[in-house]
Amino acid sequence: MTLPITDHPIDTPPRPASPVHQFGTLAVHAGSPHDPVTGAVIESISLSTTYAQSAVGKPIGDYEYTRSANPNRDNFEKAIAALEHGRYALAFSSGSATTAIILQSLAAGSHVISISDVYGGTHRYFTQVASAHGVQVTFSPNIEVEVTELIRPETRLIWIESPSNPTLSVTDIRAVVTAAHTHGIKVVVDNTFLSPAIQNPLDLGADIVVHSVTKYINGHSDVLMGAAALNSTEIYERLRFLQNAIGAVPSPFDCWLAHRGLKTLHLRAREASSNALRIANTLEASDLVISVNYPGLKSHPQHMTALKQQRPNKDGVMMGGGMLSFRIKGGQRAAEAFCAHTRIFTLAESLGGVESLVELPSGMTHAGIPRDQREAAGVYDDLVRVSCGIEDGVDLERDVLQALRKAVVSGKLNGNGAA
Numbered sequence: 001m002t003l004p005i006t007d008h009p010i011d012t013p014p015r016p017a018s019p020v021h022q023f024g025t026l027a028v029h030a031g032s033p034h035d036p037v038t039g040a041v042i043e044s045i046s047l048s049t050t051y052a053q054s055a056v057g058k059p060i061g062d063y064e065y066t067r068s069a070n071p072n073r074d075n076f077e078k079a080i081a082a083l084e085h086g087r088y089a090l091a092f093s094s095g096s097a098t099t100a101i102i103l104q105s106l107a108a109g110s111h112v113i114s115i116s117d118v119y120g121g122t123h124r125y126f127t128q129v130a131s132a133h134g135v136q137v138t139f140s141p142n143i144e145v146e147v148t149e150l151i152r153p154e155t156r157l158i159w160i161e162s163p164s165n166p167t168l169s170v171t172d173i174r175a176v177v178t179a180a181h182t183h184g185i186k187v188v189v190d191n192t193f194l195s196p197a198i199q200n201p202l203d204l205g206a207d208i209v210v211h212s213v214t215k216y217i218n219g220h221s222d223v224l225m226g227a228a229a230l231n232s233t234e235i236y237e238r239l240r241f242l243q244n245a246i247g248a249v250p251s252p253f254d255c256w257l258a259h260r261g262l263k264t265l266h267l268r269a270r271e272a273s274s275n276a277l278r279i280a281n282t283l284e285a286s287d288l289v290i291s292v293n294y295p296g297l298k299s300h301p302q303h304m305t306a307l308k309q310q311r312p313n314k315d316g317v318m319m320g321g322g323m324l325s326f327r328i329k330g331g332q333r334a335a336e337a338f339c340a341h342t343r344i345f346t347l348a349e350s351l352g353g354v355e356s357l358v359e360l361p362s363g364m365t366h367a368g369i370p371r372d373q374r375e376a377a378g379v380y381d382d383l384v385r386v387s388c389g390i391e392d393g394v395d396l397e398r399d400v401l402q403a404l405r406k407a408v409v410s411g412k413l414n415g416n417g418a419a
């Protein structure tokens with residue numbers, strides 16, 4: 001049989017992306033070798049749950065059983081490690097499973113310090129699940145200042161979400177890491193709100209960076225997944241053991257979809273950031289709004305820290321991310337009315353997709369947190385959270401303005417007292 005002659009030999013060796021490459025090149029190529037047999041440029045989805053062995057304990061290839069390892073998961077993990085500047089990455093079935101496995105890796109009796117305004121599900125895990133296996137969590141509204149006095153002999157971990165969900169407060173990661181490392185304590189940063197396209201916590205000294213891949217990394221609101229990236233071989237081996245032992249792993253199809261999604265992460269992050277800055281400026285200029293939380297605004301209390309920690313776009317301008325929140329005049333009724341009146345922004349939980357979303361944290365994502373704790377972290381009933389997608393900014397701005405008018409002005413006419 002004569003083989004067809006092609007310009008590109010079919011046995012083109014895989015071309016691994018190198019750390020010297022810029023983010024966009026890594027996003028497209030890291031963990032994406034050409035198939036050495038067929039030359040396929042895009043990897044196939046390896047659905048097989050089990051892999052043949054030539055003799056007992058001698059698998060033919062690199063794989064035995066899909067919970068332990070799978071080609072699609074391996075490739076996705078390589079890509080995440082490259083994008084987060086880590087030696088290793090691990091993928092999990094959700095962001096929440098990632099959190100759970102890191103907390104499971106701590107011995108009973110361990111103590112954790114966390115920022116106060118973490119994602120509601122993280123708060124739920126810390127307060128209602130971790131405590132059941134003997135791990136206690138202390139929440140701090142001002143971790144940079146309080147960290148040293150909160151450290152106990154049994155403190156093992158510090159948990160940061162920066163920017164936080166939903167108040168977008170920014171933590172000085174390096175400052176907390178410096179204090180933590182003095183006491184031999186590890187620091188985890190939830191980087192879900194910015195994605196590795198904008199912030200790399202490992203470069204700021206963090207020990208583990210975690211993601212709800214469900215959000216920006218996948219970016220298309222059709223996959224539930226999580227990931228962690230890190231440099232320590234010891235922690236990697238422990239988490240990898242738990243990944244297999246607990247089995248909270250993503251399916252090959254989800255790994256494939258999320259890997260496809262992350263190839264455009266840098267483009268989506270840029271567009272979402274520019275839309276968010278535009279909406280934040282519009283809201284800040286409106287007299288129907290009490291306050292706006294967006295790290296890209298000069299008025300944000302930690303704007304300078306955000307500037308220091310976040311990667312700028314190609315023009316050297318801070319990207320800021322696609323997430324913001326604001327307090328609307330007129331209380332909870334105006335906030336609910338705003339969400340009901342937007343036409344392009346969909347009222348829904350989640351964030352980080354190509355489509356713009358709005359939600360009310362007090363009644364949705366953060367409803368499980370007691371009111372006093374919620375309000376102490378700035379999550380009032382009139383706080384609206386906005387996830388800017390990649391639609392045209394001018395349309396998003398018009399949508400926000402018309403919804404604001406309807407929510408606040410019509411509320412006033414109905415006697416809601418939009419003060």
Ligand SMILES: Cc1ncc(COP(=O)(O)O)c(C=O)c1O
Nearest residue numbers: 094095096119165192212214225
């Ligand atoms: C900041 C943050 N971390 C973690 C999670 C949990 O991720 P998942 O929904 O993928 O379990 C979420 C979910 O919204 C989140 O917003």
